[in-house]
Amino acid sequence: MRKTLIASLVAATAAALAAVTTATGASTAGASAAAIPGCAAGSLNLVEDGVLTIGADNPAFPPWFGGAEKTKPWKVSDPYSGKGYESAVAYAVAKQLGFAKGKVKWTVVPFTNSFRPGKKPFDFYITQVSYSPERARAVDFSNSYYFVNQAVVGRKGTPIARAKSISALRPYKLAAQVGTTSYTYITKYIKPSSKPLVYDTNDAAVQALKNGQIDGIVVDLPTAFYVTAVQVDDGVIVGKLPTRGTKERFGMVFQKGNSLRGCVNKALGRLWANGTIKKLQNTYLARAGAPDIK
The missing domain is CATH 3.40.190.10 (Periplasmic binding protein-like II)
Incomplete structure (x- = not known):
């Protein structure tokens, strides 16, 4: 039964990627997005010139990341695949910033290291990191790419x-x-x-x-x-579980003071406005309902 479920998940993810690529143009293989004013790729504050370096935890799991074939050292799922919600969002942002898929590099960073103070080996990090005022004292967060329950x-x-x-x-x-x-x-x-x-x-x-x-x-x-x-x-x-306090949200993580955050927020704004975020959520995150705990 478990093997059947895994096979079904892989097949569904592959089909979902094809549907999203056709419906939203989110795949980086297509035409380049119109440039964001003030955010030309050559002007961005990057770890490595000309390359967008994205951090993620390892293992990387569906539905956030996908792909049956894995690039070393990634376990379970592969961020390079462009499959899974966070991988797809990351490549959609990269496209808005003018980076082809081949100019995106993923690097392993343990979850808790992503929001610790200090120099970062990534331009931004994306692995279900929720914004909190405490974390925001050590790092910067993008606007939301997902609201959490x-x-x-x-x-x-x-x-x-x-x-x-x-x-x-x-x-x-x-x-x-x-x-x-x-x-x-x-x-x-x-x-x-x-x-x-x-x-x-x-x-x-x-x-x-x-x-x-x-x-x-x-x-x-x-x-x-x-x-x-x-x-x-x-x-x-x-x-x-019911929401308590401010609605929880996932954001990309940046080294404190990195000006790249402003350009990523502009890219996310476009993706929310043109329906890409909603379509990716419906593709990768929509499931049958769960009972509410009161």
Whole structure:
């Protein structure tokens, strides 16, 4: 069953890419986008002249990244493929800035390193990094390319799978990846009766769920669909968590003060306005609904 699901996901992703390329022109193989005033490729503040260097975590997972064939050292999915939501958005931004696909380079940067203070080996970073005022003291963020809902994933037939409210989640052992807003949501809003566990990677948290070491993990909703479809055979989305405070958003991360941010924001503005962002979200992130946790 799991092999069938993986094969189906790969096939669906390939078909989705073809549809997006035809419908939106987002593929970098097509004609160049009209230049953004003041943002000529040769004038941008880049790590490497003439090349757009993009950071991402490794492993890179669907639905954010895709591609059955992987360029070393990428695991699971390949950012170079242009498949998956974040890869597709990154190449669409690159195109708006005048970079052909061959002039885009991806570099591995662990998630928590992306928003630490200091010099960065990337022009921007894209791996589901949520904006927060605390993070924004060390790095700069682009405008939103995705607005986020958190979700709880458990296993079918376990008591947590019947939880319908925040209070009903509190008796259970929950976990999330270190440094994520998913972990913050657990500690700030769910406030479970036992201290939540934290893992270096989401992959490790998923393995703990499979091993029965925890009752549930908190991840963003699109990742929850991937976890339950591919990674955990008996996985189930317990529910989508309600928004608390300011609506959470993903943004690209920049070294503090990098003027490239302004040009990326202009590119994103075009992609929102011309419908590319919406089409890419419908292609890569739209799934059947998940129950709401109250």
